[in-house]
Amino acid sequence: MEGKTCPFNFKIILGSSSIARRNILSEMGYEFTLMSADIDEKSIRKEKPEELVMALAEAKADSIVSKLQSINNQEKDEMPTILIAADTVVVYEGVVREKPANEKEAREFIRGYSGGHCATVGSVIVSNIKTGVRKGEWDRVEIYFHKIPDEIIDKLIEEGAVLHVAGALIIEHPLIMPYVKQVVGTTDSVMGLPKALTEKLIKEVL
Numbered sequence: 001m002e003g004k005t006c007p008f009n010f011k012i013i014l015g016s017s018s019i020a021r022r023n024i025l026s027e028m029g030y031e032f033t034l035m036s037a038d039i040d041e042k043s044i045r046k047e048k049p050e051e052l053v054m055a056l057a058e059a060k061a062d063s064i065v066s067k068l069q070s071i072n073n074q075e076k077d078e079m080p081t082i083l084i085a086a087d088t089v090v091v092y093e094g095v096v097r098e099k100p101a102n103e104k105e106a107r108e109f110i111r112g113y114s115g116g117h118c119a120t121v122g123s124v125i126v127s128n129i130k131t132g133v134r135k136g137e138w139d140r141v142e143i144y145f146h147k148i149p150d151e152i153i154d155k156l157i158e159e160g161a162v163l164h165v166a167g168a169l170i171i172e173h174p175l176i177m178p179y180v181k182q183v184v185g186t187t188d189s190v191m192g193l194p195k196a197l198t199e200k201l202i203k204e205v206l
Contacts, residue, residue, distance in 0.1 A: 010140045010206060013129075015085040016192075020172075024193040025084070030049025037085070039064035041098070047098050050138045051091050053123035056087035057136060062124050063135045068129060081131040082202055088122040088192045097167035103157050106168040108154060114148040114179075118167065120190045126201035139194045141185025143171060149181045 012032035014025055022083050025032055037060035044059055046052040064083055090097040092112055100106035112118075120143070125136035152175055158176075163166040171190050188195045 003085050006175050006206070008083050011069075012202075013081060013083045015060050016081055018086075018192050020191040021086060021193045024188050024191060024195060027196075028195055028199065032084075035083075037061075041158065041163055049121040050123075050140075053087040053089055053121050053138055054067040054095060054125070055138060056124065057085045057123040057125040060087065061127050061134070062086040063077050065127065065129065069112075080128055080206065082205060083127040084198060084202075085125045085127070086123060086193055088120055088166050088190075090120055090169050092118040092167065098171075099166055100163055100168045103163065105152060106163050107157055109168040110148060110162065111154050111189065112145075113145045114153075115145060117142060117167065119143065120166075120169070120185075120191050122192060122194060122197050124201055126198070128203050128205040133205045133206075137197055137201065137203045139183040139185070139189045139197055141183060141189045143169075143183050143190065146179045146181050148176070149197055152176075152179070195200045 012030050014021060014032045015035055015037055017036040022034065033108050040054060046055050048145050061083060064085065068162055097109060100109055120141050121138060122137045123136060125134060127134040144171045155164050156175055161173065170176060171183065172187065183190065186194055
């Protein structure tokens with residue numbers, strides 16, 4: 001699908017610097033530009049993970065919309081611009097896990113998943129910049145693991161990719177995949193952008 005041109009009558013901005021989200025949106029056949037939001041994620045706190053991911057995606061969308069408004073006057077543009085913002089957290093034993101603070105915390109996180117289970121809660125908010133219409137929803141996926149050997153955890157930490165993601169969780173990682181027992185929900189949602197939900201929301205705001 002890479003480089004595929006589709007004759008869409010709207011432009012898409014992906015409001016994320018996540019490589020996984022970028023790949024998923026490309027797989028869906030869309031061409032898009034990237035913008036990242038300047039928000040202090042730690043300043044946004046909510047009790048429930050569903051509320052937290054929605055609030056974070058809203059804040060990202062608001063930040064990018066205000067950037068866009070200062071760059072150009074949207075009225076001149078005939079073609080609608082669709083902004084996609086998303087957020088994902090990992091929930092383990094009822095507690096929200098964001099990016100690990102350090103290697104020690106990442107190791108504790110992954111040890112906890114070993115032989116157990118966790119969930120991801122992800123939000124998608126799609127805004128039509130031209131009309132101001134905005135729609136958002138969240139999605140939850142349950143993930144069950146076999147026992148993960150310590151040497152695998154060591155390799156993951158050493159490699160470092162798990163240090164930069166929510167809950168130190170990358171289920172599509174070649175080292176982790178053999179230890180994923182079951183995913184109840186869609187893998188693309190765990191990776192940060194549920195395809196079916198994103199597609200549905202794009203249609204709703206057009």
